Amino acid sequence: MDRESMSFDVVIVGAGVAGLSAACRLMQAASEQACELSVCVLExxxxxxxHILSGAAFDPRALEELFPDWQDRGAPLHTPATRDEVLYLRDSEQAVRFPEALIPPSMLNDGSYLISAGDLCRWLAEQAEALGVDIFPGFAAQSLIFGDSGEITGVITGDMGLDHDGNPKPSHEPGIELYGRYTLFAEGARGHLGQELIKHFDLAAGRDEQHYAIGFKELWEVPAEQHEPGLVVHTAGWPLSGRAHGGSFLYHGSDRQVMVGLIVDLAYDNPWLSPFDEFQRMKHHPDIARHLKGGxxxxxGARALTKGGLNSLPKMVFPGGLLIGCDAGTLDFARIKGLHMAMKSGMLAADTVVAALAAGDEGGSTLNDFTTRFEGSWAHEALAKHxxxxxxxxxxxxxxxxxxxxxxxxxxxxxxxxHDTTADHAQLKTADTAERIDYPRPDGVLSFDKPSSVYLSNTHHEEDQPCHLQLRDPSIxxxxxxxxxxxxxxxxxxxGVYEVIEDSAGTPRFQINFQNCIHCKTCDIKDPSQNIHWVTPEGGNGPGYPNM
Known part of the structure; x- marks a missing residue:
């Protein structure tokens, strides 16, 4: 197939905080060395x-290094964290508040800001474009380009305008080949190209299994009289007690908005557990409900978190490029914070690439200096500590x-x-040995069903396109x-992407409603048979989070 092609010094896959911070730092470093650099970011x-979703109690440390004048530039950090509460929910009614002396330091948020990660990315994109970066939203990097020596030389974006069977429609446009002297992958947790790179270059050799959680988030507008800007609440215990590890967060942001969510560790073993329904009933606890009442x-939205930490961190360097941010797994799970860690990894990647280019490298270098830079950084120090x-x-x-x-x-x-060496998908018990869980019906006030939740995620997929949730064996x-x-x-x-439907004879059939998919990647992680392979749909499809 004939494809258009474009060449850049650096191609970055993903316009999250890691990719955009790398783009900004690349242009800053090029300016410092008085050299020209062409950089593109695919989103x-x-x-x-x-597609950006995070809590988010944001540590501005990396931002202060990237843009010391971020306040003058109008960065969307408006609500400093002012007070922490950490609760243990004993059951559906009772809770115990931890005194500060017993709270691990990693759970305290002094110096952090309660922000929208999506708004931060939009602001970073403005800074990057002002520095000369080309940003291409609506283009999904679908496959890798390898050079003659086996190095990565770029990516190919997905075709547009294919029908369900993969045949071209009248609107068909072939994907574009984007070549880079170096390519940085910043797709977020469980990036599909990141997974290919880890496997192809054996980047996880000698490391523990990677581990994940699914994080839910809702944004609420609450009455002014119960709004306390800067309040940070974290809980452990109910409703997950004895069923899964995890906990909830509740942040009072600006403009009467409250961010509430639940993080469920995907190492749980009960196949009857529904993380979505655990989140919905969690909001009925009196110590959560009082913040949302009348709102x-x-x-x-929902998104997977890469939470294995240092023991599970793959090698981030490979011939022709780097894995950065949550694509590698730099999140500091003890703090439930990943944005500043992802930003720092992107900045270190940029410094490494510019140094390699300045030394005359023409691509294909393994960029080993990155490992030295990363291991000498405060980001690595935090991962080692936790x-x-x-x-x-x-x-x-x-x-x-x-x-x-x-x-x-x-x-x-x-x-x-x-060490934790058992993969999340391998934890499930068989259904006949696990306790069945009956979840209460949502009340439409504090708890809601899946269809209304998908609606609020602004998710859209062209229905006549190949299903991006591929089954390696459709019979499994x-x-x-x-x-x-x-x-x-x-x-x-x-x-509700996956359903088992029975026909008139009672024969079950597996149905995939891919139009509902919010790109959380949980299926790719938790399927016990590892039979579901998540790939990118048409560019521009998926959720449309306004300020998550």
Whole structure:
């Protein structure tokens, strides 16, 4: 197929904070060295920020390094965190408040801001474009380009205008080949090209299995009299007690807005568990409901988090480029913060690339200087300090794991490194050995159903296009997953993409409603048979988050 092609010094896949920070720093460093640099950023969302979702209690450390004058530039950091509450929800009615002396330092938010990550990305995109970066929203990087020596030399964007069977429609436009002397991959958690790179270059050799969680978020507008800008609330315990690890967050932002969410560790073992329904019932706890009472739900979304930490971090360097941000797994899960870590990794990647280009490299270098830079950074120091947070929770549970982390973080005891080597998808029990869970019906006031939630995510997919949720073996959902696990895709998917439908004879059939997909990647992670392969749909499709 004949394709158009474009060449740049650096191609960046993903206009999240990692990719955009890398783009900005590339242009800054080029200016410092008085050299010209061409940089492009590809974004699969219809606009920058459309697919961005984070809590977000934001640590501005990396931003202050990238743009020391960020306040004068109008960065969207308007609400500083002023007060922390950490609660243990004992059951659906009772809660215990932790005194500050017993709260691990990583859970405190002094110096952070309560922001919209989407708004931050839009602002970073403005800075990048002002510096001369080309940003192409609505173009999904679909496949890799390899050079003669096996190095990465760029990416190909997905074809537009294909029908369900992959045949060209009248509107068909072939994808574009984008070549770069270096290519940076910043797709976010479980990036599909990132997964290919990790496998192809064996980047995870010698590392623990990567681990993930699914994070839900809703944006509410609440009455002025119950709004406390800057309040940060985190909870553990109910409703996940004994079923899964995780916890909730609730942040009072600006303009009477409250951000509420639940993070559910995808290492849970009960196939009857529905993370979406756990989130919906969590909001009925009195210590959560009082913040939302009388309010209006404005937006909904969900996204996977890469949370394995240092022990699971793959090698981020490969011939021709780098993995950065959550595509690699730089999130500091002990702090439930990833934005500043992703930004720092992108900035270090930019400095490494500019140094390589200045030294006369023409691509194909393994950029090994990046490893030295990263391991000498405060980002790596944070990951090393909190390396045991997730493994302790998985191995010992909430109480004992919390005690381990308290001893390590608060008392600075030199504890040994723990490892968690079982993949999340391998944790599920069979359905007949697990406790069935009956969830209450949503009340339409605090809790809601999946269709109304998908609506609030502004998700759109052209229906006549190839399904981007590919089954490696179409028979497995019914022949394997249904009898063993009661086909858990019906429950772990937060938006009803997967259904088991029976025909008039009672014969089950697996149905994929890909139009509902909000690109959370949970299916790609949690399917016990590892049979679902998430690839990019047409560029511009998916959720359209306004300010998440």
């Amino acid at each position: 699969k969302g219809a606009e920058v920020g459309a 209006t739900r404005l937006a909904f 390396r045991n947070f997730g493994p302790a929770m998985h191995r010992f549970g909430m109480v004992a794991g919390g005690a381990w982390n308290f001893l390590e973080q608060k008392l600075h005891l030199p504890l040994p490194t723990l 959902p019914i022949s394997v997953n249904l009898p063993r696990y009661a086909e858990p895709a019906q429950r772990y998917c937060p938006v």
